[in-house]
Structures are given as structure tokens and as C-alpha cells.
Amino acid sequence: MRKAPFGVSATAALIAAGTLVLSACGGGSDHSAADDPYGLQDPGTIVAAVSTDQPPFASATKDGKPVGFIVDLTNEVAGRLHLKVTYKATTVPGALQGLSSGQYDLAASGLGVTPERQKTVAFTKGLYWSTTDVLVTKDNDAGTLADFKGKHVGAVTGAVQEDFVKDRMPGSELTSFQTQPAAVSKLLSGGLDAFVVGGPDADAYRKQYKNLKVAVSAPVDHATAMAVKKSNTKLQQAIDQQIAAMVQDGSFLKTYDKWFAEPPTPQLINIWPGLKNQAAQ
Structure with missing residues (x-):
């Protein structure tokens, strides 16, 4: 019997049930609507959508707690x-749609910053710069993108x-999956020839499943970030300011490492x- 892919049971349960996961942060005092500098739905609390099938950006422990970069x-x-912070598990499309509809304050997932997405949501400054990896099983001899035609x-x-x-x-047959674990399961069982995913996610799955490898790795032209409702510049700016402070005091790089x-x-x-200087050291 195969072991379930990284976080698959917890992720599936969270998404299917819409499970609410709470993470106490900061311990700040109660806020009123009149004392809400960040434009939050519930003053004093960030309602954060999280896609827990994105290791190492976000995944779920066995008890459903979100963890990750x-x-x-x-x-x-x-x-x-x-x-x-109140975390709510959903898919990446669900998170982006939920921001626009006012269901969430923040999409706390590893999101590629693309022009199409920028039409509907606002992104924080970049938090990671990734690659796109084509994940295959080790018996697959493909080494170029053209090898996947058909x-x-x-x-x-x-x-x-x-x-x-x-x-x-071009020429490949795309199959879309709701979650990464579902795609990895299909790849491991032989139902897929390849699974295309972000580089860090591919690394996480290769560490867990020794039968997987990267056939092709390609650079991307965009950063990975979090997102807020397009009109909520107050929250966007506040997050960017705190990330900048984390960069300066070294805690961002510590978390990155x-x-x-x-x-x-x-x-x-x-x-x-x-x-720059921190990474050099």
C-alpha cells in the first residue's frame, strides 16, 4: 500500500470540510470597527486563506495545523x-476569488505574481523567486519540454x-487537479507522465518519494508573494513594512533558511x- 503524498489526508479533509484552523498570533487587544487601521473584516484578526498542499510554502500537520514558509x-x-490570524483552508483559485468577494483578508499561499491576477487582487512585495519544475518518475527518460508531446x-x-x-x-495533454497531492498520487501510480509544479514544491515531493525526479527545470519571470483584496492598500503596505523590518533584523532570512x-x-x-550581505555570510 502506497503512503499518501505529503499532507494529502489533512489537506483533503481541510478543503472538503472548509475546516477552520486558528493560529494565535501577537495577542493584541480587542479592536473595534472604528479602530481598524488595516481594513479587516474582523478588526484585530486577519482572515487568511491558505492552500495547504503547497509544501514548503504551506502544508498541514496531521491535526490540521497549517505550517510552512x-x-x-x-x-x-x-x-x-x-x-x-484565523486560517481557512481552500484552493488557490478559491483564495483569489474569496479576496475579491470579501471572504478573506489575505491569501497566505505561495502565489505567482502574474498580470492576469493583478487585475483582481493586490500582491505584497515578492517573498520568493522560484523555478518551474517538470516532475517525473525515475524511469522516465525525458529531458526537454519537447519530449512531452503526446x-x-x-x-x-x-x-x-x-x-x-x-x-x-505544445502537444502535451493537460490534466488539471484540485490539489498537488492528487496529482502526485496519479504520477506515482502511472496515470500521469509528468506533473508541473513550482521548484520548492517539487523538492519537497522528491524528498518524500525517492522514485521522483525533475526532468526539466525552467526559470520564471515573476515573484512569489501573498495577496490581499485589491482595494486594501492599508493591509498590503503594512505587510510590506513588516517584511522589510524582518529583512533588516535578519528574521526573514532565518525563516527562509x-x-x-x-x-x-x-x-x-x-x-x-x-x-545581499546577510546571504553572503
Whole structure:
């Protein structure tokens, strides 16, 4: 019997049931609507949508607690702002739609910053600069994107990797999945020839499943960030200010190193110049 992919049972349960996960942060005092500088639905609390099938950005423990790079950053930012966080598990499309409809204050997931998404939501400054990886089983000899012509290739619904498959892998047959674990399960069982996913996510699955490897890794032209409602510039600016403070005091890089083996890329350092000397050390 195969072991379930990374966080699959917790993730599926969370998304299916819409489970509410609470993470106490900051311990700030109660706020009234008149004393809400960040435009939150519930003054004093950030309602954060989290996609818990995105290791190492966000995943779920067995008891449903969200963990990961983005979760750690969200918790730290909230604490510095004297706010609490209420996490609600959903998919990436659900998070983006929920921001627009006012269901959430923050999409606390690893989101590719694309022009199409910028039409409907506002992004924080970049928190990571990734690659796009084509994940395959080790018995697959493919080594170029052209090798997947006529092959079944998976990507998560609403993820930037769907466009990558359509634009960069012509002739392949795209199959979309609601979650990463579902796609990984299909890949491991032989129902897919490849799964296209962000580089850090691919690394997490390769560590868990020794039968997986990366056939092709391609650079991306956009940062990975969190998102807020397009009109909520107050929250966006507050998050950026606290991330800037974390960069300066070294806690951002400490959190980064906790979740990623590779150092910050030049593109990320261009966003946060304060990382340059810290990363060199």
C-alpha cells in the first residue's frame, strides 16, 4: 500500500470540510470597527486563506495545523502588528476569488505574481523567486519540454503552471487537479507522465518519494508573494513594512533558511537589497 503524498489526508479533509484552523498570533487587544487601521473584516484578526498542499510554502500537520514558509511569515507579521490570524483552508483559485468577494483578508499561499491576477487582487512585495519544475518518475527518460508531446501532463487548477503546460509544452495533454497531492498520487501510480509544479514544491515531493525526479527545470519571470483584496492598500503596505523590518533584523532570512536549502536568488535580492550581505555570510 502506497503512503499518501505529503499532507494529502489533512489537506483533503481541510478543503472538503472548509475546516477552520486558528493560529494565535501577537495577542493584541480587542479592536473595534472604528479602530481598524488595516481594513479587516474582523478588526484585530486577519482572515487568511491558505492552500495547504503547497509544501514548503504551506502544508498541514496531521491535526490540521497549517505550517510552512508563508505561514511562518504571516504569523510573524501578524504578531508585529498586534493582530491574530484565523486560517481557512481552500484552493488557490478559491483564495483569489474569496479576496475579491470579501471572504478573506489575505491569501497566505505561495502565489505567482502574474498580470492576469493583478487585475483582481493586490500582491505584497515578492517573498520568493522560484523555478518551474517538470516532475517525473525515475524511469522516465525525458529531458526537454519537447519530449512531452503526446504525453499526459498534470498541473493544479488555477496555478501558473497550467499556462506553462499550454504555452511551453505544445502537444502535451493537460490534466488539471484540485490539489498537488492528487496529482502526485496519479504520477506515482502511472496515470500521469509528468506533473508541473513550482521548484520548492517539487523538492519537497522528491524528498518524500525517492522514485521522483525533475526532468526539466525552467526559470520564471515573476515573484512569489501573498495577496490581499485589491482595494486594501492599508493591509498590503503594512505587510510590506513588516517584511522589510524582518529583512533588516535578519528574521526573514532565518525563516527562509528554515524552509529552503538554496540561498535567495538575485531576483529576490533585487526586491530586498538588505538580503545581499546577510546571504553572503
